[in-house]
Amino acid sequence: MPTGVALHDARDQLFDAAERVLLRDGPNALTSRAVTTEAGCAKGVLHRHFADFDAFLAELVRNRVARIDGQAAALRASAGTGTVADNVARALTDLFGSVAVAIVGLIISRDDLRARLRRTTPTGIPLLTEATAMIASYLAAERELGRITANADVDTLAPTLIGAGHLLFADRKGTPPEAGAVDKVVASVIAGVVREQQP
Structure with a gap:
């Protein structure tokens, strides 16, 4: 049967x-x-x-991490359009409004899964590491265009934005943050480096 x-x-x-x-x-x-x-x-x-359940979970994480490549390309292509703050806020909402927060919780809660993922992501938390690289790459593109200051430390700004975004969306049982809350955090983090004319 x-x-x-x-x-x-x-x-x-x-x-x-x-x-x-x-x-x-x-x-x-x-x-x-x-x-x-x-x-x-x-x-x-x-x-x-899959060889076992941990192998399945590792592939699930890798599959979801691979999706960030498409998001990263789209975000980088948006450099020079709209505002930096709006582009970053939209990227954070797209990233954390999906299953990403739950995937991060899964990685953190399972020792065997983290050990398997260390083979391909030796440092950081998979998904958050790639998301940080996505934001850093975008900010670097905006820096090249002169829309943020030449001395902007994108390698510090990116993890700050990812960490703040993750905290806003981290309550799995709560409602997602309002767009204004995400906008406020992004604007605060990048306020000292933005050079563009705001609408």
Whole structure:
């Protein structure tokens, strides 16, 4: 008797199911049984595609980190348009308004997962490290265009913005911060380096 439905693109469907469990119930509820139940498939499906559950979780994180590349390219392409503050605030909202906060919680809560991820991300917290690089790259592009000061320390500003953004969105059970709260934090952090004409 079948125990689930056939999955096309099983890896992506398992990742999506894991995200739903993470968002709804948090990292402690994320088990192989919870994922396969959410995906509507037999538990063996997960183990056909991944060596074990920790390997699945590591690939889930790497898959979600890879999405930042697209966000980074779009953010860098926005350099010179709009305002620096608006572009950064939108990037932080896009990043942390997704499953990113839950993924960070998952990484922090699982020692074995962190150990596996250290093989490819030896320092920092995966996802936050790449997000910081995304913001730093964008700010460097704006510095080259003269919209922020030539002496702006983008390598300090970027983690400050990521840390502040993460804290605004970190309450998994609460409502997301209002846009004005994100705008205020970004404006405060970059106030000393912005040279552009504000609208």
